[in-house]
Amino acid sequence: MNLDAEAFLRLVTTTRDPWFIKFYAPWCGHCQAMAPAWSELGREMKGSLNIGEVNCEVEKRLCRDVNLRGYPTILFFQGGERVEYDGLRGLGDLVAYARKAVNSGVNEVDLVEFEEMEKAGMEVAFIYFYDQATTSEDFAALERITLPLIGHAPLLKTSSDLMAKRFRVTTWPRLIVVRDGKPSYYLALSPKDMRDTNKVLDWMKSVWLPIVPELSAANSHEIMHGKTVVLGILSRNRPNDFGTAKAELKKAAMEFMDQRQMEEKNEKQELRDRKQLRIEEAEDRDDERALRAAKNMRINVEKKKEVGFAWVDGVFWERWVRSTYGVNVNEVGERIIINDEDTKRYWDITLDGAPIRPSRSAILDTLKAVIADPPKIQSKSSTNRLYSVFYRLRAGFGRHPVLSTFGGIVFIVVAAVYGKGLMRRRGAGGFFKLDGKEGLLGGNTGTKAD
Incomplete structure (x- = not known):
């Protein structure tokens, strides 16, 4: 549906109806390329979700008021709130997002329903635990964070005792994320902290990816930058090898997370013991100045560089993977690369000099050698x-x-x-191009402006 300023005000701004709207310019090449998919999306979602578009050459003031950064820009509106769609623009991607947007409310679940969702393949979910003391203000704050979660993870709520027992929740309200069955808890000192939607959303963004997500053009920056990433180069064309490799990668990720948590716990305890020893020594000497200094010691564990895990479809991204890491998954099979995007370095061999195979032990042993200071394996460069x-x-x-x-x-x-x-x-x-599939780490895929 084409929307002018009057229709936009009447149908979108002043209602609570959900709208998925494309803002475009007729001269924009990217807009022209996605026009067929957008038209098909309207037919696919008819009766389920309002699909609209605004011609910014005609409605210049409206588009200026919306503060667009380029064309096309796609926004989802509901109840006076909006969120920008930043995913891929194929019909399948748009339909998948639109269907999730239709069901973007906070749904109630019990343990049986939640376990059914897990069996159906849900990798990440946020769960809000509440009791009879939870207020309408708490629920209103919860509803305000649903839009940014569309396309990432569902937000569920529960008052089930069995759910609380499974995830060891003993205080209410409580917010957790469950990734591949593993819970992590949002730290809030009081119910008031749970209503700080900006802080809650910042935390959600830090944990809304699966433990081992698939790398794509849409999420590559979020996954790869600022981290050392264990990247599985896999092929869906070999289902058995694909499933086994993914399972091994996930086992390695879970075990590494547990190891790092234990290391941090031990380091904190060591610092606490050191502080307590200094306090006792100062008390034995009756040294007030040393005692104050000892009591003021902070327990700060040195932050290690974050380590992430992911996998990439080595067939679909064959040219990018081959040009960056020298791997052709069709010829050599599944491989593991450990990548440091900050320094444009990567590691593709074990301590024995063999290629890194997708096995838990090979991944963990090699990762330990790579994150050592200095690394025990020579790195390669992913750039000139x-x-x-x-x-x-x-x-x-x-x-x-x-x-x-x-x-x-x-x-x-x-x-x-x-x-x-x-x-x-x-x-x-000029520069080397890979037919549009090179956009994983800063190429031209998904550009917003013409």
Whole structure:
């Protein structure tokens, strides 16, 4: 349905009806490319969800008021709130999101219903535990965070004693996330903290991916940047190998998470013991100054670089995987790559020099060697030598602004000289492209503006 400003105000802004709306410009190539899929989406969701579009060449003021960043922009509206759709734009992706949007409320579940959802393949779910003392204000705050969760994970609520028993919930209200059956708890000191929707949503965004998500153009930045990532390069064309490899990757992820939690717990206990020892020594010496200093010691565990786990379809992303990591899954089978996007480095062999196979023991042993300081296995570069040097310098100087600025200036000068020489040797060539499938880590896939 084409919407002008008057219809937008009457049907969208002043109602609680859900709307999925595309804002476009007729001259925009990306808008033209997705037009057939958007029309088919309208037919597919007829009677279930309102599908609309706004021509920003005609409705310039409306589009300006919406604060668009580019074309096309797709927004979901409901009850005066809105959220931007940032997924892929194929018909299947749009339909999947739209169907989840229709059922985006906070649904009540008991233990039997929840277990049925798990059996059906649900990997991530947020659960809000409440009792008779939970107020309407609490539920209203809960409803305000449903829109940003569309397409990520369902938000459920329960007052079931059996659900509380399974997840060891003893205080209400309580919010948890369950990923592959493993619960994590939102830390709130009081019911008031549960109503801080911005903080709650920030926490949700940090845990709304499965423990081992599939890497795609839509989520690549969220998964890969700022972490060391164990990446399984798998093939759906071999169902048995695919299922086994995914299972081994998930076992490794769960075990590593448990190991790191235990390490952090032991480090905290060691610091507490050290603090208590200093307090006792100061008391024995009757040294008030040392006693105050000991009591003011903070128990801060040094934060380690985050480690994530993911898998990628090595057939669909064959050219990107081959050009970045030198792996052809059709020829060599499933492989594991350990990637550090911050420094553009990766590791693809074990301590014995063999390719990393998708087995729990091989993954964990190699990961331990990679995250050691310094790493016990030689890394490879996922970019050219010049940029590899830059990323390593950036990682090393990141905590020193002055050194970082100086290093950046030096890099620009060197890059300019290197670039001139490269152009003389190669001529005025362009850059290497992978037919649109290269967009996993910063390519052209999913661009918003023409």
